[in-house]
Amino acid sequence: MSAEKTSLPAPETFDYKHVGGRFMGLCVVAVVSLVISLLLAFHEPKQFAYSWFFAGCFFFTLLVGSLFWVVIHHAVDSCWSVGIRRQLENVSCLLPLLAVLLLPLCFVAPLLWTWMADSAATNKELAEKAAYLNINFFWVRTVFYFALFGTVAWLLRHNSLAQDVDGAAIHTIRNRRVAFFTIPVGALTLTFWAFDWPMGLNFHWNSTIWGIYIFAGSVIGGLSLIILLANALRSAGYLKQVFTSEHNYALGKFLLAFTLFWSWIAFVQYLLIWYANIPEEAAYYTLRTQGSWKILGIILVVGHFLVPFSLLLLRAPKASAGFLGLIAGWMLAMHALDIYIMVLPAMHPEGFHPAVMDVIAIIAIGATLAAVFLKRLGDSPLWPARDPRLAEAVNYID
């Protein structure tokens, strides 16, 4: 169209005056909470194992969710998300750091994945599954999950940064190839991660839709995170030209769509297990629909489906940063609750048992990731400054 602005917005870099002393505060919080976690780990190793695992799953799904949005951006050659892509890249590149933060799980693994402490010689069911479910293969797979997602995240960001320097379209094409590779391989990898990590807490149980369920939650997590990040940067005075209410509206529509997707997958899983009524499968929901866990389950249904669904149906508020930010924050909390209900009932079957360690673990991992994210934020322009589709992204009208 002739009305398009032909001049591209000048690239912006993050200025640390906006965080100032708060950055040091974040580092202090991270270090203090890490130290407290370490002390609690020796005091209550089992609670530490589950809490750390809960926080680890929460952040892993957020980072993989962010990676998904970068991958899908390249795979479908989309234009609207160019302005926010760099932040998604920055977030997903925290995966190697998360892998380091999750190293303590190696030491408490048998407390968490009880099949590790069991012997295939005496447990007949474990013996049947031993070809897949054995300790060596488990760790090989775990390394592979982090290596694959970490490498893909690094490659996508690496090419994107290279394009900032020379502006060559070949980097976009390379990234597209990486994306094409990642969609099938990454889908399987996330599925197997979901089987090994959260589902492995009870090795008797299985659900074939589990991988998609985890995926749906991850995508919502990544989406909520980028909504908060982009609007935070915008309110600090950045991204004004590349991120407008039109982009907010697009994000809002995606949030509505994936809320429905998550709800349907979650419901289908529940329905099939409820209807088939096979003891081995039903045990998962029997545990989670009794006592105080039931209350959390109802909160999840209302908070993860009914509330965002009815609010996001409205058209006008989706374009407002304040409204969308509120919903995104809410969805992050609900995603945490979703993971919490997956993990903690395995440790406290008698009912909801709040522990300080749950909160400390979230703060420790979250603050460390946030501090490193902030540290790296100024290293590169805030959006892919010479992306071939930047002009379209700037002029995007929903």
Add this chain to the structure above:
Amino acid sequence: MSHHLSISEGHHLPVAGSKEEALYAIGARFESSDDIVKAAAKLQKEGFSCYESYTPYPVHGLAQVMRLPKSILSFLVLGGGISAILIALSMELIPTGLIYPLMVDGKPTNFSALPQFIPIVVALTLMISAVTAVAGMILLGGMPLFNNPMFAWDLFERGASRSFFIAIEAHDPKFTTASVTELLHDLGGLDVTAIHLEASDKE
């Protein structure tokens, strides 16, 4: 284009349809979506209310500059969806819960067995909402309409799939042939034509 020329062209305005019949509108052709958005914005500013834009595809921003009110379609769809939920639940719960309780696997048959009723509810809600949306779109869009007076204009009939047209209708309070013709010329409209109704077939 000088002021004088456009007035004089107004006197020799090409005519479509039958001259004996009433004047329906004065139409103009535009070459791009940008041109038609600009033209519609100007018409809105001039205070015209009875004019129509014809485009081969939905043009971004056109509805905004024409100040078209929000369609009531979303409320119709919401109503359709909610009634679908009620229909589905009563179709399931009244027979299996009240009239002839159907016991399968010892599962309850009343409201506490809600999960098994949900797939039907979802499917029926989707279907009735979708049908409401499509039917509502067609009906609210004024369809079915057997003839549009614009079809009297040969160029419109041939070019509707690739050109952009604006027609200012004769019943607009601000309508005078001379001023509208001049305005459409000034806005960059091509092939400005007076469109009369067609003579009805007398067999």
